[in-house]
Amino acid sequence: MLVIINGIETTVADTATIANLIKQLELTGRIAVELNKQIVPRSEFESRLIKDGDVIEIVHAIGGGQSTYNW
């Protein structure tokens, strides 16, 4: 099935959970996940199933003070 992760269309397995997805993307370190604009607590990564068409945001902390910066 197709989902949108951080704005990019991505193919994932039909019975994927958030945890599966993080593993597939080889993401390590501290992240937070939003599924269709709702936070998915870390404790639910293993159980939360992804559906076709879901919009997922995965974020982490970066350097920043005030406002947008052009890197």
Next chain:
Amino acid sequence: MNTAVKTLKRGDDDLIIDNVPYRSRLLVGTGKYRSFEETQRAIEASGAEIVTLAVRRSNIGQNKNEPNLLDYISPEKYTILPNTAGCYDAESAVRTCRLARELLDNHTLVKLEVLGDQKTLFPDIPATLAAAEILIKEGFRVMVYTNDDPIMAKRFEQMGCVAVMPLAAPIGSGLGIRNPYNIRTIVENAGVPILVDAGVGTASDAAIAMELGCDGVLMNTAIAEAKNPILMASAMKKGIEAGREAYLAGRMPRRAYASASSPIDGTFFS
């Protein structure tokens, strides 16, 4: 001869934000540095205890083993202040704070900024009010970036923001305090900490903010874009401390004409 001078010791003059005491009145950002090592060293030199950072999309499929800022700026050592930099509407600011809370294990202290346009980066006040209202309802402790407008500063305080952070000049401009009279009025009316957020260019700007009675200053570019960020971080620390002590000491009145320091009586000439 009694030469006892009251010097400020640890704990004598803490900055209290949301019931938590901090010794340092300098808050720093983590953007625009050349490396995480430089970020870490500058923050160390600044003495800051509250460090702000941004939340962004993780890279999908590239730079998988990128170092993580939080490996350099430890949440165990610093109070992390996630910010909503780059948000131009209330909804994105609220979503950013929720993600930050999850990212930092239920951390609720946030720096809210909702920007109006990319050229000035001035705050969008109606959108900031809307976001602050939602965030406060959801249990966030909001430190809010706003204009140097005394009426708005009071409004944010009354709605429950834990600190109000007026700009001194546009973000990243380094122009210093453009409207000291407004900042002073905001400070005089305030019941929560007032921190100058944005616009400081060099150590004397930070000192002026503190001399006006501000409770602290948040800065990023002034340190990160200095030719020697580590040295500037140290200068800012001293500027903040000097300004604070000068404020507490109470400055002499300004006079239009000279006033001799030595007595006139007893001179041997006439």
